[in-house]
Amino acid sequence: xxxxxxxxxxxxxxxxxxxxxxxxxxxxxxxxxxxxxxxxxxxxxxxxxxxxxxxxxxxxxxxxxxxxxxxxxxxxxxxxxxxxxxxxxxxxxxxxxxxxxxxxxxxxxxxxxxxxxxxxxxxxxxxxxxxxxxxxxxxxxxxxxxxxxxxxxxxxxxxxxxxxxxxxxxxxxxxxxxxxxxxxxxxxxxxxxxxxxxxxxxxxxxxxxxxxxxxxxxxxxxxxxxxxxxxxxxxxxxxxxxxxxxxxxxxxxxxxxxxxxxxxxxxxxxxxxxxxxxxxxxxxxxxxxxxxxxxxxxxxxxxxxxxxxxxxxxxxxxxxxxxxxxxxxxxxxxxxxxxxxxxxxxxxxxxxxxxxxxxxxxxxxxxxxxxxxxxxxxxxxxxxxxxxxxxxxxxxxxxxxxxxxxxxxxxxxxxxxxxxxxxxxxxxxxxxxxxxxxxxxxxxxxxxxxxxxx
Ligand code: HSE
Numbered sequence: 001x002x003x004x005x006x007x008x009x010x011x012x013x014x015x016x017x018x019x020x021x022x023x024x025x026x027x028x029x030x031x032x033x034x035x036x037x038x039x040x041x042x043x044x045x046x047x048x049x050x051x052x053x054x055x056x057x058x059x060x061x062x063x064x065x066x067x068x069x070x071x072x073x074x075x076x077x078x079x080x081x082x083x084x085x086x087x088x089x090x091x092x093x094x095x096x097x098x099x100x101x102x103x104x105x106x107x108x109x110x111x112x113x114x115x116x117x118x119x120x121x122x123x124x125x126x127x128x129x130x131x132x133x134x135x136x137x138x139x140x141x142x143x144x145x146x147x148x149x150x151x152x153x154x155x156x157x158x159x160x161x162x163x164x165x166x167x168x169x170x171x172x173x174x175x176x177x178x179x180x181x182x183x184x185x186x187x188x189x190x191x192x193x194x195x196x197x198x199x200x201x202x203x204x205x206x207x208x209x210x211x212x213x214x215x216x217x218x219x220x221x222x223x224x225x226x227x228x229x230x231x232x233x234x235x236x237x238x239x240x241x242x243x244x245x246x247x248x249x250x251x252x253x254x255x256x257x258x259x260x261x262x263x264x265x266x267x268x269x270x271x272x273x274x275x276x277x278x279x280x281x282x283x284x285x286x287x288x289x290x291x292x293x294x295x296x297x298x299x300x301x302x303x304x305x306x307x308x309x310x311x312x313x314x315x316x317x318x319x320x321x322x323x324x325x326x327x328x329x330x331x332x333x334x335x336x337x338x339x340x341x342x343x344x345x346x347x348x349x350x351x352x353x354x355x356x357x358x359x360x361x362x363x364x365x366x367x368x369x370x371x372x373x374x375x376x377x378x379x380x381x382x383x384x385x386x387x388x389x390x391x392x393x394x395x396x397x398x399x400x401x402x403x404x405x406x407x408x409x410x411x412x413x414x415x416x417x418x419x420x421x422x423x424x425x426x427x428x429x430x431x432x433x434x435x436x437x438x439x440x441x442x443x444x445x446x447x448x449x450x451x452x453x454x
Contacts, residue, residue, distance in 0.1 A: 020054040023335040026084035026115075028106060029096035030063035030070060032204040033120050033147070036324030037094060038070040041331070048328065052335040060084050085109040092334050094327060095119040098208060104128050111135045111143070116338070118330040120147035120323055123212075126221035126237040129228075133348040140342040144330035149222040150175055150299040152322030153315040154329065159303060160229050160350040166305035168230040170270035170277075172452060175222040177297035177318035178206045178213035179245050179265040183282075184295040187253045187262065193246070205297050205318040215244035216265060216280040223267035226301070227278055231271050231359065232351030236278075239361040243281040252374060252445055255416050256284045259400070261372075262292040266450065275362035284372050284449040291452055302452070310454040365425040370399065373417040373427075374445035375434060379406050383439040387415065390433035394426045412441055418449060 025041070027034055041048065041058055049055040061072055062081035078084060084093055085106055093110040095117055097103050103124050110117050111132070119125065125132070125145050136143045146156045150173065159168070174180050178200040185196040197214065200206045205213075212218040220240040228235050245265050253263050261284035270277040285292050290312055294300040299317025304310050316322035337345050347353060377383045384403075391398060397420040404414040419427065431444045 022055040022057045023052070023331075023338065024057055024059040024089050024091045025094060025331060026060035026062065026087060026090035026092070027058060027094045027096065028062040028081045028084050029098070030061060030065070030067040031096065031098075032320045033323045033327065034063065034094075034096040035067040035070050036320030037096065037327045038067070040321060040324045040328050044328075048332060052332045054335060056331060056335055059089050060087050081106060082109060085113055085115065090115055091338065092116045092118060092331055094331065095121060095124075096327070097121075098123070100124050100127055104132075107132055107143070108135060111139050111141055114139055114141060116142045116144075116334045118144045118327055118334060120145070120327055122148040122218065122221040122225065126224040126235055129225070129235040129348070133353065136348070137342070137353060142334050142337065142342075142345060143348060144334055145225070146330045147323050147326035149225050150301055150313070150315070151177065151317040151319065152325040153299055153301065153313050153317065154326060155226070155301045155313045156229060157329075158311070158313055159226070161346060163303065163305050163308060163311070164350070166307045168271070169304045169306060170268070171226060171230055171301060171303040172266050172268045172291070172450065173223070173226065173301035174264050174291065174294050174299050175226075175267050175301065175317065176213055176216070176219040176265055177299055177316070178210065179216075179219070180294065180299070180317075181205060181297045182214070183245060183248070183253070183263055183265065186248070186250050187257065188295075190250060192250075193248070200297070203297070204320060211246075214246045216242040217244075219265060219267045219280045223269060223278065223280055226267070227269040227276065228356075229350040230269065230303070231276060232349065232356050233276060233359050234356050235349070236361065239278055241279040241281070241364040241367075245282050248282055249445070251414075252372070252447060255374065255404070255414075256372065256447075257287070259284075259372075259416070259418065260287050261285060261449065262287050263447065264291065264294075268450070271359070272362075274366065275360040277362050277367050279364060279367065282447055283369075284447055285452055289452055304454050365423065365428070367424050368421050369424070370421050370449040370451070371419045371427050372445075372447045372449050373419065373431075375415045375417070375440055376412055376442040377415060377437075378439040378441060379411050379413045380439045383437065384415065386437045387434050387440070390437070391417075391419075391430050393433065394422075394430035396420075396422050396426055396430055
């Protein structure tokens with residue numbers, strides 16, 4: 001349980017100021033983020049101590065192998081990472097191994113042993129956060145996770161503390177660096193999806209399993225966390241609607257550009273009278289919008305709140321030292337509150353644990369957006385009539401319609417439409433009818449369109 005006593009040096013001379021003993025950190029995982037954390041903690045040790053009010057020392061590293069950039073002389077090194085969670089000298093365990101099995105066991109063991117935990121593990125928090133935070137509350141320890149969302153961008157702190165006065169209305173973010181890097185390269189250089197993915201992996205942006213990035217799962221983990229701290233709802237990853245970018249074709253990025261839009265993978269959550277929207281999917285957004293110009297592996301989150309209005313946070317969402325920046329900031333935060341009463345600390349999910357609300361999550365069919373549709377049809381008389389009739393039966397208003405150049409070889413023509421804001425269920429009904437039209441020759445490409453108006 002909470003015990004401030006061991007954190008001070010025995011200083012019996014009342015004329016001297018009390019010196020707090022160094023805080024001892026155990027780092028588990030010495031990969032991209034672990035090595036960055038090791039280096040930043042060592043390189044900036046003096047400034048960090050000036051900020052934290054005490055020095056912060058790495059006393060133990062748990063890793064399967066050494067890292068060439070990390071000199072662990074004088075630091076205990078264990079190949080069995082659980083040794084770090086058992087080490088009585090460790091105050092704060094920094095979990096940087098990723099995954100949800102071993103990382104979960106390690107985190108729970110550290111908490112059971114009275115250690116504070118700092119993690120960059122979004123999947124762990126999104127899937128097991130409710131349980132982990134409950135265990136941490138019982139033991140009076142902290143679990144900090146700034147690096148889990150948007151890498152080096154301190155968006156958790158901004159929402160949880162900086163915007164604490166507000167009722168948050170909605171937020172939208174580019175929260176997967178790998179997808180943003182891929183979409184940017186496809187748009188800017190016309191490169192192929194596979195080619196760019198390989199480069200993102202080499203740069204250390206991509207997850208161990210890159211399908212997490214390109215299928216929107218990583219963004220959904222982060223959105224789960226953002227929605228909880230924005231609206232005070234429990235973490236519920238299984239309720240997020242997820243669609244990734246793996247089926248994105250460069251032709252749609254090109255047509256979107258011609259219409260004045262860019263394509264981004266967005267995580268969006270919005271609170272309304274009908275429930276909370278929780279969705280990750282590619283979206284067309286106006287090319288002039290700030291968000292449309294967040295390129296490469298950069299991340300951005302915009303938050304719309306009742307008192308402050310719109311705010312915007314952007315920076316590197318992945319990579320070694322950008323992510324380490326958030327990890328180390330959390331270590332400093334935890335070091336500062338070590339001697340405080342746990343009941344007075346900032347709650348893990350921004351709202352007091354017993355004041356979280358189980359607001360309903362809106363099914364995707366009920367969510368309203370505009371849509372970009374690309375329909376490939378034979379250039380035959382009446383085909384456009386049949387398509388617009390299907391749209392009209394689904395009560396869909398068309399904002400814009402254009403027919404692109406005909407393919408002279410097969411006589412097929414792409415028809416591009418932008419709808420007004422409608423329910424997802426309406427567009428699904430229309431698409432199934434359009435795909436049944438005899439002269440429509442392929443599946444209808446459908447991408448949501450968000451104006452991100454504030
Ligand atoms: N794979 C993640 C990304 C790393 O690309 O954004 C940071 O969470």
